[in-house]
Ligand SMILES: NC(=O)c1ccc[n+]([C@@H]2O[C@H](COP(=O)([O-])OP(=O)(O)OC[C@H]3O[C@@H](n4cnc5c(N)ncnc54)[C@H](O)[C@@H]3O)[C@@H](O)[C@H]2O)c1
């Protein structure tokens with residue numbers, strides 16, 4: 678018989694590991710599908726998802742180029758099995774049984790364009806992909822990366838409503854890159870180690886709709902108003918900064934893949950019942966008069982769906 682003190686220590690260690698996101702029991706099987714996997718974001722994102730031990734099956738879909746990406750990524754000696762799917766006729770197989778679907782499919786900006794200029798092409802792409810999601814994996818958590826996020830998320834919601842599968846707690850516009858940028862820029866100005874920095878970013882994902890709440894950043898730093906204004910502007914213009922630096926060769930891909938992998942990891946942890954998983958995301962919302970709004974969302978076990986934290990917790994007083 679185990680000594681009660683030893684049992685207590687083991688329980689406490691298990692609960693500590695579980696709070697930190699480490700498994701103390703068998704890790705559930707989870708299928709993640711990346712739609713647009715052969716693209717600028719899709720390739721590094723597929724690599725990062727292959728490195729995630731919470732993924733058991735990685736499904737890589739694109740209209741072209743997926744066999745090569747899938748063969749390449751599949752040689753990495755990590756847990757997940759990788760299958761590449763190419764062309765519309767294989768989309769159903771790519772999606773079947775998916776727990777999380779990440780969508781970086783669509784065209785990126787060139788210098789001089791706004792994200793809204795992508796609407797005409799990307800709306801159609803998102804519509805057809807979401808129609809298939811409704812059919813083949815209606816319960817999946819959908820991580821929308823394709824721009825303009827402020828429009829592609831509402832489009833996805835309409836497609837799911839029409840199909841009768843809409844669950845607002847399963848549809849997320851990925852705004853994690855805004856948070857990643859805000860953290861990096863804040864750490865630089867506050868002269869603090871970036872690893873410990875937190876900055877909530879609310880609103881939307883385009884220009885002035887991106888609202889980094891530096892007044893709520895931690896650790897606290899006494900930054901002058903003009904520095905906060907400059908930080909806010911740099912975060913709002915972060916995407917344009919990359920588009921201009923790439924000079925016609927697309928928009929952020931590597932930092933976006935990192936941000937997309939962080940958000941997908943949070944979704945997987947949430948699905949696995951890890952408590953207190955909180956991320957900012959553009960979701961259906963009642964916290965303002967706007968139907969969709971980015972704010973902190975939290976996973977509430979055992980429902981395994983996300984709920985929106987009250988904005989009063991987030992808004993600076
Ligand atoms: N949410 C964000 O913070 C954020 C950040 C960066 C980029 N983006 C957006 O992500 C999107 C992708 O950017 P990228 O740089 O990877 O572009 P890219 O052109 O390099 O890659 C897009 C990929 O999508 C594929 N694709 C096109 N139509 C498809 C369809 N119907 N089904 C499946 N795949 C399809 C293409 O074949 C291509 O491989 C753009 O809309 C961009 O604006 C969003």
Ligand SMILES: O=C(O)C[C@H](O)C(=O)O
Pocket residue numbers: 785786792824854915916917919920928929
């Ligand atoms: O700016 C873009 O067009 C891509 C993306 O939305 C970003 O913020 O980097």
